[in-house]
Amino acid sequence: MTLLLDRSTQQALLELKRVLIIDDEEPIRRLLGYMLQTHGYETVLASDAREARIRLDEQPFALILCDVNMPGESGMDLVRHILSQYPHTAIIMVTGLDSAVLANAALDMGVFGYIVKPFESNEVMIDVANALRRRRLELDNRLHRENLEDIVRTRTMALQQALEWLERSEKELRLSREETIQRLAIAAEYRDSATAQHIQRMSHYCELLARKYGLSSERCDLIRTASPMHDIGKIGTPDHVLLKPGKFTPEEFAVISQHSEIGYRILSGSDAEILKVAASIAWTHHERWDGNGYPRKLKGEAIPIEGRIAGIADAFDALTTQRVYKPAFSLDHAVDLMTKHRGEHFDPELLDVFFASLNDIKHIHDQYADQSPRGMIPEA
Numbered sequence: 098m099t100l101l102l103d104r105s106t107q108q109a110l111l112e113l114k115r116v117l118i119i120d121d122e123e124p125i126r127r128l129l130g131y132m133l134q135t136h137g138y139e140t141v142l143a144s145d146a147r148e149a150r151i152r153l154d155e156q157p158f159a160l161i162l163c164d165v166n167m168p169g170e171s172g173m174d175l176v177r178h179i180l181s182q183y184p185h186t187a188i189i190m191v192t193g194l195d196s197a198v199l200a201n202a203a204l205d206m207g208v209f210g211y212i213v214k215p216f217e218s219n220e221v222m223i224d225v226a227n228a229l230r231r232r233r234l235e236l237d238n239r240l241h242r243e244n245l246e247d248i249v250r251t252r253t254m255a256l257q258q259a260l261e262w263l264e265r266s267e268k269e270l271r272l273s274r275e276e277t278i279q280r281l282a283i284a285a286e287y288r289d290s291a292t293a294q295h296i297q298r299m300s301h302y303c304e305l306l307a308r309k310y311g312l313s314s315e316r317c318d319l320i321r322t323a324s325p326m327h328d329i330g331k332i333g334t335p336d337h338v339l340l341k342p343g344k345f346t347p348e349e350f351a352v353i354s355q356h357s358e359i360g361y362r363i364l365s366g367s368d369a370e371i372l373k374v375a376a377s378i379a380w381t382h383h384e385r386w387d388g389n390g391y392p393r394k395l396k397g398e399a400i401p402i403e404g405r406i407a408g409i410a411d412a413f414d415a416l417t418t419q420r421v422y423k424p425a426f427s428l429d430h431a432v433d434l435m436t437k438h439r440g441e442h443f444d445p446e447l448l449d450v451f452f453a454s455l456n457d458i459k460h461i462h463d464q465y466a467d468q469s470p471r472g473m474i475p476e477a
């Protein structure tokens with residue numbers, strides 16, 4: 098049993114000099130009481146276990162002198178009760194010669210000593226002093242240990258609270274970083290009336306494909322967070338090209354194609370992993386599996402995986418949403434169209450993985466549906 102007492106109560110227990118004397122023989126009770134009182138102890142007398150229990154409930158005792166053989170509840174049963182309920186109390190058994198075996202058993206239970214009747218005053222006072230000294234040492238040790246445990250508990254709790262605060266801060270920082278990226282990406286696309294939903298869909302398609310392809314969850318997270326910046330280079334595309342309705346001339350196409358390199362230049366050179374992934378996506382999301390894409394005509398696996406993923410997600414979103422020059426195609430129609438370019442425009446294995454998750458794709462498409470028709474998005 099732990100004590101869990103405040104400091105003043107602990108000190109009061111240590112200073113306590115009150116002794117409970119339990120014996121069914123009145124002369125023995127009175128004699129013991131007299132001996133102890135003359136040595137400065139406060140004594141309380143009880144004639145049996147029942148009365149002792151009442152006295153124990155009333156106030157604390159430093160020491161209990163307990164007869165072994167009493168009518169009613171035995172001294173041994175009472176001692177067991179005291180040891181479990183009043184662990185700060187020392188006990189000495191008082192016994193006749195014939196109950197020394199029982200007294201030894203009591204020692205095994207945690208009793209501090211026993212006095213055999215008839216006893217001498219000196220013998221009693223030495224046993225009492227020894228028992229109280231041992232009690233004080235044990236109480237000191239126990240209280241010291243519990244104080245230490247209390248300090249450890251308090252500091253552990255403080256540490257846990259600090260960790261929780263840190264986790265919350267990190268989460269807020271991550272969310273704020275992601276939201277900043279999304280808003281910057283929306284700002285970059287705002288000129289050609291792209292919607293926030295396009296950014297969201299693109300981001301979630303990319304994450305879905307990365308996850309289904311088996312990339313690590315850390316890599317999937319990076320791709321999800323970085324992909325909204327894929328077209329950020331459009332801020333360097335002149336309005337007369339970016340906002341032109343209809344088909345581009347070859348010269349205009351060359352101009353708008355530069356958005357990949359412009360995006361790369363804006364995003365590259367950072368040590369932050371997220372910007373490295375974003376730069377890679379911006380640079381490579383218009384490359385084609387067959388090497389006929391732009392800007393560098395990379396081919397096959399020379400195109401970074403995040404670029405191949407973003408290329409599929411971007412094309413799929415362009416096909417399945419409304420543009421000024423075309424309606425939104427159904428998901429099935431988009432799947433048919435893109436499948437025709439499997440192994441040409443798109444990484445065949447990635448495309449298969451993507452279209453194997455049509456239910457998830459539909460869920461993203463519906464969850465982030467455009468709330469109003471999109472404006473013109475040039476075919477960049």
Ligand SMILES: [Fe+2]
Pocket residue numbers: 327328356382383477
């Ligand atoms: Fe683009």
